[in-house]
Amino acid sequence: MAGRIKDEDVTHIRDHSPIDDVVGDYVQLKNAGGGQKKGLCPFHDEKSPSFHVTPSKGYFHCFGCQVGGDVIAFIMKLEHLTFMETIERLADRIGYTLRYENTGVNTGPSINRSRLVAANTAASIFYQEQLQLPIAQIGRDFLTKRGFDRDAAKNFNVGYAPDEWDGLYKHLKGSGFSDEELNLAGLVKEGSKGMIDRYRNRLIWPVKDISGDVVGFGARKLASDEVDTGPKYLNSPETPVYKKNQILYGLDMAKKEIAKNRQVVIVEGYTDVMAAHLAGISTAVATCGTAFGDEHIRIIRRLLMDADAFRGEVIFTFDGDAAGQKAALRAFEDDQKFVAQTFVAVEPNGMDPCELRQAHGDDAVRNLVARRVPLFEFAIKSVIANYDITAAEGRVNALNQVAPLIGKIRDASLRPEYVRLLAGWLGMEVDIVSSAVKKIGKASEGLSEKRVNLTDPVLVLEREVLKVKLQLPELAHGWVDLESSAFSFPLYSSLRTLIDNQKEFDTQELINKCDSDELKSLVTELIVEPIRTDGEVSERYITSIFARLREVALSRSIAEIKSTLQRLNPVENDAQYQEIFGQLVGMEAARRVQKELALGES
Known part of the structure; x- marks a missing residue:
């Protein structure tokens, strides 16, 4: 294996890898003034950007999770690479040839990221060349039948694995790659008589990461x-460079348009991505043989820069069949993790974007996306469709199934609107639907008091503030300024009320006054749980989390006030409208102050 990289080469790589350019491959950065840029932190979930980059210094720092360092530290942490692998990756990025210290032992080429990417890139070129040969006619016919010509195949680097x-294997061995490298890259596998190709007689799509590496x-x-008894689609196995839950096919092409248009369209396959892009939907991406999950959400959120409520669109294109509806209901849970509005676009006859483009052309694909409906609406109507709502029993059964979905909508201002819509869809009185939703909501609340979602960034924030109040009350200066709606989790809200009812803060007295075992258990848990595990607890951190919690609470109130204003007629209710509008302006100003304070800008 090669020795250590020469120190002067490490210095060269660090000096010639502008940190804002490198970070910009993963995070949408915006100018923050004072020579700084900022974006959503890639190391923890957040809705307001606290991740700052200072190009002139070559450093980054997140004021939310306190992670920081230079360009090398950024890549090491984000990609989970070793120091040497990181230097090799950055060297590849700028086309620099590294020099290694001679260890005196020659054991062949080292296995590093750059070699695996190089092997994948060489394989992609090989497959593309094979597609042009007579033996690949079956592959070209497949593309032609689906509306893709030679230029389309070239644009997406589509290739063919010969039969x-x-x-x-022979081609790449002739190019200097070792068995170990090719196996580790997932390009070959062990056969009964030696190494054999992983893919045979298949159409090939190269999958690139967000920076464009194959x-x-x-x-x-x-x-x-x-x-061929194998699966219809065969994807690369997990490798040091390929993690399917962190990859979105087409993201390298779509990332700039996603950031520019504040929209991402999630489709289900490689040909759907091709069809969408060729039809002008340049924000389309797809998962690679796995469900759309938390890692994908984090990637999309960073590109959308959804720092404020409802500033972007996430559009899922599901098949219209039962499997597609199931996917929509599963995505319903994930929707709560997006600040961006989430929609579903389903073709009535169940065609995917590729089929739709074949049958009706590019306009039909664009119209499919244009006719999107809110995910909440689609999920609710999908459940209703299972019942005969012309009969009283069917309407009641449908209501009982749908009410929990409405109760799961975290944006409180949306729930009354969906209660009204559901009443219309079912042909029932609004009061009856509202009562059913509230009844189920209270039952769910009773259960939820015993369990808290520790992955929800808002609930984590609420928990941090409570821990500061319990463990460091002398530093919890912002406690008295917290809004009455600051704590959304019922048990947290109960604890806040208990604390506020104390004349003088005393933890033992607090425990004694707990009226339930759940509340008592929560207090003792928060007293001993570390306030944070990734650094020293500073006054700056405490100020930041209190300000962030106030910002979140104000955002909820602002959403409710906006909903109230939309229902008022400013002509008929001018005085009331102006009064509420004045409250809105004041709240918006207060929220901006808290946001700046949380980011250390105030």
Whole structure:
């Protein structure tokens, strides 16, 4: 294995890798004044940007999670790479050839990220060249039948894996790659007589990470099931450079348009991404053989820069069948993690974007996205469709199934609107629907008091503030200024009330006055739980979390006031409208102050 990288080369890489350019491959940065740029932190969930980059100094720092360092530290932490792997990756990025200290032992090339990416890139070129040969006619026919010409295949680097046991293996071995490298990259596997290609007689799509490096492949079989008994789509295995839950196909092409248009369209496959982009939907991406999950959400959120409520769109294109509806209901849970509005676009006949483009052209794909409906609406109507609502029993059963969905909507200002819509869809009185939703909501609240979602960033924030009040009351200066609605979790809200009812703060007295075992357990838990595990607790940190909690609470109140204003007629209710509008202006100003304070800008 190669020795350590020469110190002067490390210095060269650090000096010639502008930190804002490198970070910009992962995070949408905006100018923050004073020579700084800021964005949403890639190391923890947040809705307001606290991640700052100072290009002139070559450093980054997050005021939310306190992670910081230079460009090398950034890549090491984000990509989970070693120091040497990070330097090699940055060297590849600027086209610099590294020099290694001679260890005196020659054991062949080192296994590092740059070699794996190079092997994948060489494989991609090989597959693209194969697609142009007579043997790949079956692959070209597949593309043609789906409306993709030669230029489309070239734009997306589509290739063909020949119907051979070791065509790629021999080619890459001739290019200097070792068995170990090719196996580790997921390009070959062990056969009965040695290494063989992972893909045979398949159409190949190279999968790139957000920075544009080829890290894996998706392969669609072309032979019949009798000839090829393998899966219809075969994706790269997990490798040091390919993590399917962190990859979105097409993101390298779409990232700039996603940031520019504040929109992302989630489709279900490689051909759907191609069809969408060719139809002018340049914000389309797809997962690679896995469900859309938390890691994908974090990636999308950083690009959307959804620092304020409802500033962007996440549009899912599900199939219209039962599986698609199930996916929509599953995504309903994930929707709560987006500040951006989430929509669903489903073609009535169940066609995916690729099929729709084949049948009706580019306009039909664009119209599909344009006709999107809110995810909440789609999920609720999907449940209603399972019942005969022309009968009283069907309407009641549908209501009982849908009420919990409305209760799960965290944005309190949206719930009354969906109660009204549901009443219309079911043909029932609004009061009856509202009563059912509240009844189920109270039952759910009773259960939720015993459990808290410790991955929810808002609830984590509320918990941090309570821990500061219990453990460091002398530093909890912002406690008296917290809004009455600051704590959204019922048990947290109960604890806040208990604290406020004390004449003088005393933890033992607080425990004695707890009226339930759950509340008592919460107090003792928060007293001993570390306030934070990633650094020293400073006054700056405490000021920041109190300000962030006030900002969140004010945002909730602002949403409710906006909803009230929308229902008022400013002509008929001028005085009331002006009074409420004045409250809104004041709250918006207060929220901006808290936001700046949380970011250390005030």
